[in-house]
Amino acid sequence: xxxxxxxxxxxxxxxxxxxxxxxxxxxxxxxxxxxxxxxxxxxxxxxxxxxxxxxxxxxxxxxxxxxxxxxxxxxxxxxxxxxxxxxxxxxxxxxxxxxxxxxxxxxxxxxxxxxxxxxxxxxxxxxxxxxxxxxxxxxxxxxxxxxxxxxxxxxxxxxxxxxxxxxxxxxxxxxxxxxxxxxxxxxxxxxxxxxxxxxxxxxxxxxxxxxxxxxxxxxxxxxxxxxxxxxxxxxxxxxxxxxxxxxxxxxxxxxxxxxxxxxxxxxxxxxxxxxxxxxxxxxxxxxxxxxxxxxxxxxxxxxxxxxxxxxxxxxxxxxxxxxxxxxx
Amino acid sequence: xxxxxxxxxxxxxxxxxxxxxxxxxxxxxxxxxxxxxxxxxxxxxxxxxxxxxxxxxxxxxxxxxxxxxxxxxxxxxxxxxxxxxxxxxxxxxxxxxxxxx
Ligand SMILES: [Fe+2]
Ligand SMILES: [Fe+2]
Numbered sequence: 001x002x003x004x005x006x007x008x009x010x011x012x013x014x015x016x017x018x019x020x021x022x023x024x025x026x027x028x029x030x031x032x033x034x035x036x037x038x039x040x041x042x043x044x045x046x047x048x049x050x051x052x053x054x055x056x057x058x059x060x061x062x063x064x065x066x067x068x069x070x071x072x073x074x075x076x077x078x079x080x081x082x083x084x085x086x087x088x089x090x091x092x093x094x095x096x097x098x099x100x101x102x103x104x105x106x107x108x109x110x111x112x113x114x115x116x117x118x119x120x121x122x123x124x125x126x127x128x129x130x131x132x133x134x135x136x137x138x139x140x141x142x143x144x145x146x147x148x149x150x151x152x153x154x155x156x157x158x159x160x161x162x163x164x165x166x167x168x169x170x171x172x173x174x175x176x177x178x179x180x181x182x183x184x185x186x187x188x189x190x191x192x193x194x195x196x197x198x199x200x201x202x203x204x205x206x207x208x209x210x211x212x213x214x215x216x217x218x219x220x221x222x223x224x225x226x227x228x229x230x231x232x233x234x235x236x237x238x239x240x241x242x243x244x245x246x247x248x249x250x251x252x253x254x255x256x257x258x259x260x261x262x263x264x265x266x267x268x269x270x271x272x273x274x275x276x277x278x279x280x281x282x283x284x285x286x287x288x289x290x291x292x293x294x295x296x297x298x299x300x301x302x303x304x305x306x307x308x309x310x311x312x313x314x315x316x317x318x319x320x321x322x323x324x325x326x327x328x
Numbered sequence: 329x330x331x332x333x334x335x336x337x338x339x340x341x342x343x344x345x346x347x348x349x350x351x352x353x354x355x356x357x358x359x360x361x362x363x364x365x366x367x368x369x370x371x372x373x374x375x376x377x378x379x380x381x382x383x384x385x386x387x388x389x390x391x392x393x394x395x396x397x398x399x400x401x402x403x404x405x406x407x408x409x410x411x412x413x414x415x416x417x418x419x420x421x422x423x424x425x426x427x428x429x
Contacts, residue, residue, distance in 0.1 A: 085379070092376055093359060100360075102335065105338060106338070314365070315368075
């Protein structure tokens with residue numbers, strides 16, 4: 001089905017009716033739904049982004065689940081379990097969204113455990129102290145929220161809807177982290193030191209969560225044209241830092257950037273140079289915990305095999321029995 | 329017609345999840361999930377979609393059992409509303425100012 005436009009060498013020769021419809025929907029800021037026609041590139045780039053996002057939620061459970069058995073109180077343990085459970089849920093919402101694009105759950109899982117899929121580098125850093133539960137909530141979930149709020153308006157319907165659910169749950173994550181740090185900062189000198197040390201370790205990796213600088217972000221322009229992404233990496237990073245500075249003041253922690261200063265002209269906080277070599281190292285799999293995170297995910301998958309098999313066998317038996325009864 | 333996400337390559341079938349947030353309200357579609365059978369589907373749906381008392385009742389429906397309108401027939405399938413504004417109360421303006429109408 002193509003409607004041919006008068007041949008013109010300067011313009012594309014023809015655009016299909018479906019493609020025109022797709023372009024119109026994007027133009028009108030409407031939403032694309034699973035059964036709509038979409039360019040192959042749009043589908044591919046969504047599958048890549050959504051599955052990476054899902055993997056991040058799943059791998060993201062590990063640095064925190066590490067502290068569940070050692071949480072300082074029963075209340076903190078319950079909170080941490082609820083948060084980690086939420087992250088599992090986020091992963092599942094996102095895998096479902098990717099599945100509406102034709103990606104299968106098994107393929108995505110296989111790519112992850114084979115080390116072929118990416119997930120957010122932030123989860124390759126270790127969590128040696130309890131204060132890290134605070135820093136993760138405040139800085140890592142905080143950066144995630146900053147990234148994710150605009151994604152609620154992503155042009156692909158199922159992705160946007162998953163993000164709406166996720167964002168609703170994330171605000172609790174950030175607040176509980178902030179509270180952990182606040183309590184430590186109101187504690188002993190040793191506890192304050194622990195909180196500051198943790199913030200020092202997580203601050204820069206959290207800023208790197210927004211991705212490479214705009215002039216080094218190859219997929220961004222197309223993603224913005226398709227209205228999957230609404231703001232550039234640097235824009236979101238700046239927005240995040242502007243929010244962090246007053247929050248750090250409430251906590252009484254110092255942000256580990258000696259060049260951080262308020263720019264009277266732009267009314268923004270100018271930040272110092274980010275060490276992108278570290279970012280690329282971690283991305284390339286040479287971060288402190290890359291191998292451990294993947295191994296743990298692989299083990300969990302293998303150890304869960306019997307559960308999946310048993311559930312499938314039971315379902316099979318049940319449906320065979322139902323058929324038998326119907327035949328009688 | 330195939331349902332998005334319900335592919336032969338998937339080992340477990342896809343289920344659509346509907347949640348009634350309160351008595352007196354309709355069940356509303358909230359998302360989907362994969363599960364081997366209906367018992368596990370409804371339990372997974374509870375764990376996945378109602379962790380904060382979002383619902384008092386959950387439905388799970390095999391996605392394959394849902395029949396939908398053909399998206400390619402857009403426009404033709406849904407009758408044009410053009411010239412039918414008399415189906416809306418706002419079409420009737422002569423009664424303006426008359427109370428309780
Ligand atoms: Fe999350
Ligand atoms: Fe979170």
